[in-house]
Amino acid sequence: MTAESQAPAEDHAPADRHSPDLTAGERAMLEGWLEYHRRTLAWKCEDLTDEQLRTASVPPSDLSLMGLVRHMSDVERSWFRKVLAGDDQGWIYWSDEDPDGDLHLTEADTWKGAYAVWQAEIETARTNAARFELDDLGLGKRRPHSEERYSLRWIYTHMIEEYARHNGHADLLRERIDGRTGE
Structure with a gap:
């Protein structure tokens, strides 16, 4: 077996994931980097089954790719609804009884559902x-x-x-699942 065949497969970034313009103004730069990182997390989850997306990293951690997406849904809601707009809709996954509810997945949790909620929060x-x-x-x-x-x-x-920070976690989770890497 050669060193090349032992190396993990590199995953090339999708065409719709762009770094911000090098000379963009401050707002465009901030919005551009946020969009870049949102797209990076989505890319790390592409082409995986629900079971793979629910796969926790290593015990005792409950961290999974789907859990990260659910976490970011509540983070988007917290900062852009609650703190910025003063619209406290409550949490999607977190609760007083289960503050890590975003990471506690069941077989009923699907990528389709998690992705739809996340995209709705991003649009808001x-x-x-x-x-x-x-x-x-x-x-x-x-x-x-x-x-x-x-x-x-x-x-x-x-x-x-x-x-x-969470995209760094997603890199490791994705590599553990199928060996795919990429920046």
Whole structure:
């Protein structure tokens, strides 16, 4: 067996995943990087079965690709609905009884369902963000009884960081599932 045949298969990025323009203005740059990372997570989940997407990394962790997508649905909701727009719809997967409900999957959980919820939250995030300027402070609070207010710029920066961190997890999960790698 040659070294080439032992190397994991490299997965090339999809054509619709673009880095932001190198000379974009600040808002376009922030939005571009956020979209890039959203698309990266979707790409890491492409061409896998529901069972593969529910596969946890290593015990005792419940972390899976589908769990990451569900997690990011609640994160999108938290920052762009609750904190930015002041629209507290409650959580999708998290609860007081199960704060890690996004990661606790059953056989009934499907990619189709998780993906649809995630995309709906992303679309709401885009719509809500379009109503604000980068320096505008959100209308809501992250925690009850807190006086902290977050600017749209801070939220974009935090969301880029959140996706980038979890995309690192997604890289490892995908490689464990079928050996595919790629940046």
